[in-house]
Amino acid sequence: MPEEPDVNISGGPDGGGTDAAAEDPTFAPGAAETRAEAVVDELGEIYWQKAYGGQDAFECLVRTILSQNTSDVASQPAHDSLMARYGEGGPAAAPGGDLARALADADRDELAETISSAGLYNQKSASIQGAAEWVLDAYGSEDAFDAFVREEDPGEVRETLLSVDGVGPKTADCVLLFAGGRGGVFPVDTHVHRIARRMGLAPADADHEGVREAIEAAIPPEKCGFGHTVMIQFGREYCSARKPACLDGPEACPLYDRCDRVGVDELDGEVVDPAEAAD
Structure with missing residues (x-):
């Protein structure tokens, strides 16, 4: 499998690497055309982009x-x-x-x-x-x-x-x-399914295929692989099913301003599946 890049090409200096905009305008801050793409770009400031393809x-x-x-x-x-x-x-x-x-x-x-x-x-x-x-x-x-x-x-x-x-x-x-190393492929696991609907990047009642279609339509192909892996990591570290970081206050979540928090009641601390909140 190809080695992980030695620089964070998906994020800027805050991500621990070089100025991505200077090297590749694809990942320039503020250049995103959709909110979903902006989310991926901001995650690029936190996590390193992986190399994809090459596995048997x-x-x-x-x-x-x-x-x-x-x-x-x-x-x-x-x-x-x-x-x-x-x-x-x-x-x-x-x-x-x-x-x-x-x-x-x-x-x-x-x-x-x-x-x-x-x-x-x-x-x-x-x-x-x-x-x-x-x-x-x-x-x-x-x-x-x-x-x-x-x-x-x-x-x-x-x-x-x-x-x-x-x-x-x-x-x-x-x-x-x-x-296959294919661009434009955004696998949807339980983390991605939850986060995309909670953030408002996909309909609250969307099934896994509905989430995949919504995200793949909103994110450039070259960012899908990275988006998949970092959204899973974000779900593990910040946006868990039962206690998302936002319950500890806006400053606890790096994507607070990008999120609709569907199904999250910050006042009483209750969290439900986004589909339940939409009913």
Whole structure:
């Protein structure tokens, strides 16, 4: 995977890097055309822009399935255990280190036990094994699947991934972003879904696809990958589901002036899902 840039090209000096406007006017402060883009630019003053693309497409697919309905704290050990057993050099590795082949041939119970820390391990082991069999049947090899993800039309890739059991919109979009390096892809997880509606960047009653469509329409393609990762980080550090930072006062949240705070009652400290507040 490409290394993270050694400067914060998405933010200005306050973000710990150089003057982004001088290097790339795309990220110039005040140049945003929409509020959603302005939010991403301001997050660029806090978080560093990552490099996207370059991950192995099939391993990325497996990793994202493992992350479904759980935290990184739980899914990362599961991924590490899976790779230690079925990856190249592992006791259950396939000849040539072909991960898809190893997982397609794996004993289901053993696979489930290996990834048990990720939760829903019976369901996820079935999805992972099914995805491995599909990759081999449809493309013949991991390399051919990787080329498909990187080179074919993003819309076609997304629809194809969505046809696989256990692969939803967020999983498909993560593969497009982190393996394919595609611009204009903004995966929506629970953090993004909550924050976009709470801030008023998407309709309060929008589902995950509605949020994705609203954000992708409002943010330039080159900023979507960065926006996805930093909005998740912002949700973890500031805009949590039960106690967003704004409850501690305007100064506690760096995006207070950009936010509609839908579903947040700062006076009584109550927080509800934005969809409930809109009813």
